[in-house]
Amino acid sequence: xxxxxxxxxxxxxxxxxxxxxxxxxxxxxxxxxxxxxxxxxxxxxxxxxxxxxxxxxxxxxxxxxxxxxxxxxxxxxxxxxxxxxxxxxxxxxxxxxxxxxxxxxxxxxxxxxxxxxxxxxxxxxxxxxxxxxxxxxxxxxxxxxxxxxxxxxxxxxxxxxxxxxxxxxxxxxxxxxxxxxxxxxxxxxxxxxxxxxxxxxxxxxxxxxxxxxxxxxxxxxxxxxxxxxxxxxxxxxxxxxxxxxxxxxxxxxxxxxxxxxxxxxxxxxxxxxxxxxxxxxxxxxxxxxxxxxxxxxxxxxxxxxxxxxxxxxxxxxxxxxxxxxxxxxxxxxxxxxxxxxxxxxxxxxxxxxxxxxxxxxxxxxxxxxxxxxxxxxxxxxxxxxxxxxxxxxxxxxxxxxxxxxxxxxxxxxxxxxxxxxxxxxxxxxxxxxxxxxxxxxxxxxxxxxxxxxxxxxxxxxxxxxxxxxxxxxxxxxxxxxxxxxxxxxxxxxxxxxxxxxxxxxxxxxxx
Ligand code: KIV
Ligand code: ZN
Numbered sequence: 001x002x003x004x005x006x007x008x009x010x011x012x013x014x015x016x017x018x019x020x021x022x023x024x025x026x027x028x029x030x031x032x033x034x035x036x037x038x039x040x041x042x043x044x045x046x047x048x049x050x051x052x053x054x055x056x057x058x059x060x061x062x063x064x065x066x067x068x069x070x071x072x073x074x075x076x077x078x079x080x081x082x083x084x085x086x087x088x089x090x091x092x093x094x095x096x097x098x099x100x101x102x103x104x105x106x107x108x109x110x111x112x113x114x115x116x117x118x119x120x121x122x123x124x125x126x127x128x129x130x131x132x133x134x135x136x137x138x139x140x141x142x143x144x145x146x147x148x149x150x151x152x153x154x155x156x157x158x159x160x161x162x163x164x165x166x167x168x169x170x171x172x173x174x175x176x177x178x179x180x181x182x183x184x185x186x187x188x189x190x191x192x193x194x195x196x197x198x199x200x201x202x203x204x205x206x207x208x209x210x211x212x213x214x215x216x217x218x219x220x221x222x223x224x225x226x227x228x229x230x231x232x233x234x235x236x237x238x239x240x241x242x243x244x245x246x247x248x249x250x251x252x253x254x255x256x257x258x259x260x261x262x263x264x265x266x267x268x269x270x271x272x273x274x275x276x277x278x279x280x281x282x283x284x285x286x287x288x289x290x291x292x293x294x295x296x297x298x299x300x301x302x303x304x305x306x307x308x309x310x311x312x313x314x315x316x317x318x319x320x321x322x323x324x325x326x327x328x329x330x331x332x333x334x335x336x337x338x339x340x341x342x343x344x345x346x347x348x349x350x351x352x353x354x355x356x357x358x359x360x361x362x363x364x365x366x367x368x369x370x371x372x373x374x375x376x377x378x379x380x381x382x383x384x385x386x387x388x389x390x391x392x393x394x395x396x397x398x399x400x401x402x403x404x405x406x407x408x409x410x411x412x413x414x415x416x417x418x419x420x421x422x423x424x425x426x427x428x429x430x431x432x433x434x435x436x437x438x439x440x441x442x443x444x445x446x447x448x449x450x451x452x453x454x455x456x457x458x459x460x461x462x463x464x465x466x467x468x469x470x471x472x473x474x475x476x477x478x479x480x481x482x483x484x485x486x487x488x489x490x491x492x493x494x495x496x497x498x499x500x501x502x503x504x505x506x507x508x509x510x511x
Contacts (some may be wrong), residue, residue, distance in 0.1 A: 172205025277476030
């Protein structure tokens, strides 16, 4: 097979990143973008883990056309049954079941023998095959599993009906040569391996997730599990944009394709940043702000003479347009809708109207409106309503200056009741945050506060991100406004509403 299947797990493993949780509506939005991007498989969630995950798997399986839709399930009867229930009626369903196979996990965590784990794996693959034709099995912590035992398990699950065997480097421990040799070992030692696709799932604890995935592909893996921007548990998963662009840019050496429409990589990255609030570092390969920015005079000189002197792939090939200036105050609703669609936002009429009004107001103030401004408007105006608001801001006034103690006056609605209070702080933002926590009677800890001028100029929209923690939950909140104090208040209130949702979801969680 000369194509590598791209299995996206942004909505499952990616969502396990602290603070990256998404609600059902947001997951459906990302899934729609993943379908445009051309991923082969979307891991839409872990159906049994919460009602929200169940609903996401179900909605994505029914609403998104193109990719196979998959639910994760432990090798437990109830998990498989609930995954099958969420996927019922889907056109291309897959159940992905897993159990640990390393002695470290079996002895210390599962208190199970190797024979028991293998038996359970086989039984659960058979059970999953009773529901769907397409079953993936993962021996968790495979890279630290005894290789002869791993071959035995892989052979047994394929005989039981697994159509994909996924080899995870769960703790990001493997080295590229070692991991490639493991995949080769599986190819050489598992007699029925030609009946299944070998997949890999690498974590980035040592910064090797992409290198390990690539080494696996060079040794016969034909499915790679990855996430947009590499988000995921701890240091994350292999980054999809890197894997895809390595295969595309170095096809001369590797000779393999993917089905990805690469010009959607950057818009997809922006969409995930916008929804999760997890920023991408500026020097991140492919999608970082500096990935195509040439600073040195020598490089700029070379580029002007011939692009290929310093550019191994074009920014356009990953969806970064040459000029990000898109519109001004004369742009119409139609152009606005089509730009949003290119950026991955398909809005209904009501949401489009709200975003368009806000865009017009901004275009009146600013001569130039950039993609980033538009994304911030959609995030702020449209996506925010997906978090059911216990708290909302009605009015805000702040006074500060040299020689006066900053003071804020805020009116908020809390559970539909209006509350007005005034208070002081060390600075205007401090005064506002203190007051909001007094009004909402919340005791969260502020872990991070950052302000980003979305585009150049003092009239730019300021985007504020706050990270809060309370009772073991970590959430991000975002707010955008040309007045950064208002943006800060919106971000803080958004985070508090997300915390409320988390607390509610925890109560509803099944496992
Ligand atoms: O990292 C891991 O091992 C996983 C499995 C569930 C595939 O996420
Ligand atoms: Zn994982």
